[in-house]
Amino acid sequence: MGVRHAREYADILKELTEAVGKIERGYSFFEMEQEEWTALPQGERGEVMEALADDVFYGLGETPVIEVGDGVITYNNKHHIIEVSQGDNVIQIVRLI
Numbered sequence: 001m002g003v004r005h006a007r008e009y010a011d012i013l014k015e016l017t018e019a020v021g022k023i024e025r026g027y028s029f030f031e032m033e034q035e036e037w038t039a040l041p042q043g044e045r046g047e048v049m050e051a052l053a054d055d056v057f058y059g060l061g062e063t064p065v066i067e068v069g070d071g072v073i074t075y076n077n078k079h080h081i082i083e084v085s086q087g088d089n090v091i092q093i094v095r096l097i
Helices: 009-020 026-030 034-039 042-059
Strands: 065-068 071-076 081-086 089-095
Touching (some): 009 071, 009 081, 009 089, 026 034, 026 042, 026 065, 042 065
Antiparallel strands (some): 065 071, 071 081, 081 089
């Protein structure tokens, strides 16, 4: 099925990376502990979050809701958006068109 999009993938990935980086305990998606996360240099943390965003983007094509750390990422194909939320708060909406 896949996530349908009309925007450049690089632009979507950039926004999604920023959004998943705001999720508390997002690193736990890769089964990392907080100590491992804090030991990573800032540049490597960015690379991990980009890999997470990439994995989530493709995963949303199979499963429209994915839990990441303390947040939830939802693909709404009707409105062509990906919604990143934590608790009752929407962190960011990533537009796909």
